Amino acid sequence: MTNLDQQAFWTDSAGPAWVALQREMDTLLAPVLDVVMTRAKPGVGERVLDIGCGTGDSVARIAQAVGPSGHVTGLDISETMLRHAHDRLGFLPQARLLLADAQTHRFEQGYDVILSRFGVMFFDDTATAFHNLWSTLLPGGRMVLAAWGAAPDNPWFMEPAAAARDVLGPVPKVDRTLPGPFAFEDADGVLATLRGAGVTDPTVETLDLMLTPHGTLADAAELCCHIGPADSALQYHEADAEGKAAVKAAIIGRFAKFDGPNGIHIPAVIHVFEARKPS
Ligand SMILES: C[S@@+](CC[C@H](N)C(=O)[O-])C[C@H]1O[C@@H](n2cnc3c(N)ncnc32)[C@H](O)[C@@H]1O
Numbered sequence: 001m002t003n004l005d006q007q008a009f010w011t012d013s014a015g016p017a018w019v020a021l022q023r024e025m026d027t028l029l030a031p032v033l034d035v036v037m038t039r040a041k042p043g044v045g046e047r048v049l050d051i052g053c054g055t056g057d058s059v060a061r062i063a064q065a066v067g068p069s070g071h072v073t074g075l076d077i078s079e080t081m082l083r084h085a086h087d088r089l090g091f092l093p094q095a096r097l098l099l100a101d102a103q104t105h106r107f108e109q110g111y112d113v114i115l116s117r118f119g120v121m122f123f124d125d126t127a128t129a130f131h132n133l134w135s136t137l138l139p140g141g142r143m144v145l146a147a148w149g150a151a152p153d154n155p156w157f158m159e160p161a162a163a164a165r166d167v168l169g170p171v172p173k174v175d176r177t178l179p180g181p182f183a184f185e186d187a188d189g190v191l192a193t194l195r196g197a198g199v200t201d202p203t204v205e206t207l208d209l210m211l212t213p214h215g216t217l218a219d220a221a222e223l224c225c226h227i228g229p230a231d232s233a234l235q236y237h238e239a240d241a242e243g244k245a246a247v248k249a250a251i252i253g254r255f256a257k258f259d260g261p262n263g264i265h266i267p268a269v270i271h272v273f274e275a276r277k278p279s
Pocket residue numbers: 003006010025029051052053054055056057058075076077078081100101102103116117118119120122123
């Protein structure tokens with residue numbers, strides 16, 4: 001998939017689902033944003049670049065952290081996602097939304113912080129993208145990127161995929177090394193690519209955390225029928241309403257083990273890549 005294909009995907013296909021389910025996705029992924037914010041620590045007056053900001057949850061958090069004397073640029077390739085980010089953010093003088101390809105955009109200013117929640121695994125040329133991004137980081141600036149860890153360690157993807165396979169049958173095998181949610185699962189490979197792109201001494205930490213979907217098991221399963229591998233399988237098999245209901249029931253069954261008295265907690269593994277530019 002080229003970046004142009006990604007643009008079409010995130011504008012016309014995935015984008016509308018992410019917009020419709022923005023609250024649910026933000027609740028689900030809140031623990032990941034907490035990790036990124038805690039590590040990047042954008043401070044008052046700083047200039048921050050948020051890569052693949054999507055519907056803008058992170059942009060709002062960063063704008064609050066940097067205050068009116070700071071600045072955040074939320075960059076995304078999807079007009080659909082950015083339009084929604086714009087509508088929900090309203091007017092925030094310190095926030096700007098930029099429709100652009102992070103891999104090739106020529107930045108006009110430097111940044112103290114570059115960060116991303118799950119927005120950097122989709123480049124068709126990761127080395128070129130990070131050469132470009134690193135060049136816009138100011139001396140002393142820091143970069144913090146969250147990406148999914150190994151797919152088998154992430155039941156949020158594996159269980160719906162298995163449920164859909166049980167109900168509908170197999171789908172063509174996906175090459176996870178290609179641009180997509182798991183393109184950064186080989187953390188050592190990513191570190192080598194980052195070094196090759198000129199990033200100084202990148203590190204990675206692999207973290208276990210819990211995803212906290214909103215609502216009931218049925219709500220979580222419904223979300224999976226619109227975003228992720230179960231959605232892809234439903235589309236591939238051109239499933240009807242009955243097929244979708246059966247997949248949803250199968251996901252509920254598989255997620256039941258994660259439901260407890262304190263709500264649903266789905267284990268997840270993410271990689272957090274960090275680097276600091278020499279002063
Ligand atoms: C998995 S979504 C994450 C969105 C958001 N960061 C969040 O956590 O809710 C990935 C985002 O990366 C964006 N994206 C993909 N390729 C991109 C590129 N080349 N340049 C900028 N954004 C890109 C997509 O449009 C999408 O909004």
